[in-house]
Amino acid sequence: MKYDLQQKRQLLVDHILSRQTDFYRLAFSYVKNQDAAMDVVQEAIVKALEKVDTLREPAYLKTWFYRILINEAMNHFRRSRDLLPYDDALNDQPASALDPGTRLDLYDAIQRLSFPEQTVVKLRFFEELKLEEIAQATGVNLNTVKSRLYKALKKLRTMTGEEIDHAS
Amino acid sequence: MHPDWEHAKQAYRSPQPPEGFSGGVEEAIRRGDRTRRRRLTARRSLTTALAACACFVLLVNASPTFAQAVSGVPVLGPLARVFTVAEYTAEDDGLLLDVRLPGLENTGNEALEERVNAEITTRVQALLDEAQQRAQEEWDAYLATGGNPADYAPAVITAGYEVKYQGEGYLSFVVTVTQVRATASEQFFPYTVDLATGEDVTLRDLLGEDWKETVNASVKEQIAQRSQDPANSYWDGSGGIQGFTSIRDGQPFYLGVDGNPVVMFEEYEIAPGYMGIQEFEIPLGE
Numbered sequence: 001m002k003y004d005l006q007q008k009r010q011l012l013v014d015h016i017l018s019r020q021t022d023f024y025r026l027a028f029s030y031v032k033n034q035d036a037a038m039d040v041v042q043e044a045i046v047k048a049l050e051k052v053d054t055l056r057e058p059a060y061l062k063t064w065f066y067r068i069l070i071n072e073a074m075n076h077f078r079r080s081r082d083l084l085p086y087d088d089a090l091n092d093q094p095a096s097a098l099d100p101g102t103r104l105d106l107y108d109a110i111q112r113l114s115f116p117e118q119t120v121v122k123l124r125f126f127e128e129l130k131l132e133e134i135a136q137a138t139g140v141n142l143n144t145v146k147s148r149l150y151k152a153l154k155k156l157r158t159m160t161g162e163e164i165d166h167a168s
Numbered sequence: 169m170h171p172d173w174e175h176a177k178q179a180y181r182s183p184q185p186p187e188g189f190s191g192g193v194e195e196a197i198r199r200g201d202r203t204r205r206r207r208l209t210a211r212r213s214l215t216t217a218l219a220a221c222a223c224f225v226l227l228v229n230a231s232p233t234f235a236q237a238v239s240g241v242p243v244l245g246p247l248a249r250v251f252t253v254a255e256y257t258a259e260d261d262g263l264l265l266d267v268r269l270p271g272l273e274n275t276g277n278e279a280l281e282e283r284v285n286a287e288i289t290t291r292v293q294a295l296l297d298e299a300q301q302r303a304q305e306e307w308d309a310y311l312a313t314g315g316n317p318a319d320y321a322p323a324v325i326t327a328g329y330e331v332k333y334q335g336e337g338y339l340s341f342v343v344t345v346t347q348v349r350a351t352a353s354e355q356f357f358p359y360t361v362d363l364a365t366g367e368d369v370t371l372r373d374l375l376g377e378d379w380k381e382t383v384n385a386s387v388k389e390q391i392a393q394r395s396q397d398p399a400n401s402y403w404d405g406s407g408g409i410q411g412f413t414s415i416r417d418g419q420p421f422y423l424g425v426d427g428n429p430v431v432m433f434e435e436y437e438i439a440p441g442y443m444g445i446q447e448f449e450i451p452l453g454e
Contacts, residue, residue, distance in 0.1 A: 009201075013197055016193065016197065017193070020185070020189070020190065020193050021185055024183070024185040024189060025180065025181060025183055028183045029180055029183075034186050035401075035440045037183075037185075038185070038186065038188075038189060038192055038440065038442055039440065039441045039442060041189075041192075041193070041196075042192055042193065042195070042196035042199075042441070042442045043196075043441075045193060045196035045197055045200055046196050046199045046200040046203065047200065048200065049196075049197055049199075049200020049201050049203075049204055050200045050203045050204045050207060050321075050348065051204070051321050052200075052204065053204065053208065054319075054321065105175075105176075105179075106172045106173065106175065106176040107175070107176040107179040107180065110176065122180070125173060125176075125177065126176075126177055126180045126181070160172070
């Protein structure tokens with residue numbers, strides 16, 4: 001079935017309106033600030049509406065929008081890097097840098113992963129995307145997603161000191 | 169699912185969007201619709217005008233249709249008016265330009281016209297040059313990292329103007345330059361000229377010696393009023409971001425349809441970005 005611009009736009013608007021709270025939470029999980037999270041979501045919406053004519057297949061709407069949102073979040077991350085002490089969260093924080101006696105809460109540990117690793121973890125476990133969908137949403141191939149997820153989980157295990165079973 | 173993951177998921181899901189969030193979402197949808205329409209219109213006129221040519225087309229009062237269009241511009245009194253001095257669209261690597269530049273004519277004051285026209289051209293051109301250079305860098309980086317040119321969303325730069333007021337010896341118009349990229353940003357340069365003296369009108373001229381106090385009181389009152397709507401939010405000192413305290417010396421303004429000054433605040437100046445440019449009309453009193 002061929003979709004015209006107005007149909008694609010309507011699908012996008014419906015998607016945004018029904019999922020806006022989820023988008024806010026994902027944005028917030030990166031920027032940790034209400035106004036910044038709002039800006040990220042809104043800029044993503046503006047960009048998506050602006051480019052909706054380039055969406056080829058409405059089946060990809062969900063991952064397409066995630067991709068825009070994650071890009072916006074990353075832009076914000078980069079912009080604020082010089083202003084705020086985000087480096088810990090941005091760069092890989094080797095687990096060995098932690099005091100071996102300290103055990104991190106799992107959610108805190110996720111914040112210490114690199115941006116791509118956090119993204120894979122959040123999309124997989126909190127947004128419940130399939131690995132194929134994560135590949136589309138992050139613009140990398142399936143094997144990269146798998147290896148990122150594997151590395152991320154390994155780091156999380158070291159940081160929390162627990163055998164977290166990631167199979168849901 | 170492992171209890172640790174349940175716990176982490178709860179932590180992830182706990183932040184609640186602030187009150188004005190849905191309003192902001194709707195506003196963003198409208199903003200996106202506007203920029204898309206602008207981009208698609210620009211693109212349509214481009215494909216017919218210049219195929220894949222990386223060059224500028226400059227239309228200065230040359231074509232008969234253009235002259236006709238110009239004569240349709242609202243006229244101040246019988247003579248002075250703001251008209252389109254240059255109009256062009258251009259497509260360069262990764263960049264769409266859509267420019268409509270205003271100029272003054274028939275004010276009976278050539279020095280004024282020259283000054284204002286030169287100022288507008290210089291200001292806008294500087295912004296366009298900068299934007300073009302940035303777009304070129306992004307485009308090069310995109311290609312260098314193996315991006316497919318067909319999938320590239322070009323940066324869109326629009327420059328235009330709006331006549332806000334003309335009459336009773338004043339002429340007021342605002343030039344805007346909008347750039348849509350990772351974020352959409354808008355810059356504006358308002359001009360209000362006194363046709364009798366040829367000078368730029370200041371808020372002091374309109375509101376007297378106490379102009380700052382007058383404007384500050386009015387803006388504060390209007391912010392309080394607008395803040396009642398949960399969709400609106402202004403910086404208020406929380407989070408270490410200082411809210412509105414006083415206008416600056418050169419705070420931009422234009423004359424509204426009623427001849428009252430309307431002061432303008434840039435995006436982020438007194439409110440979060442989603443609030444956009446903020447404007448406040450200041451009543452002139454008796």
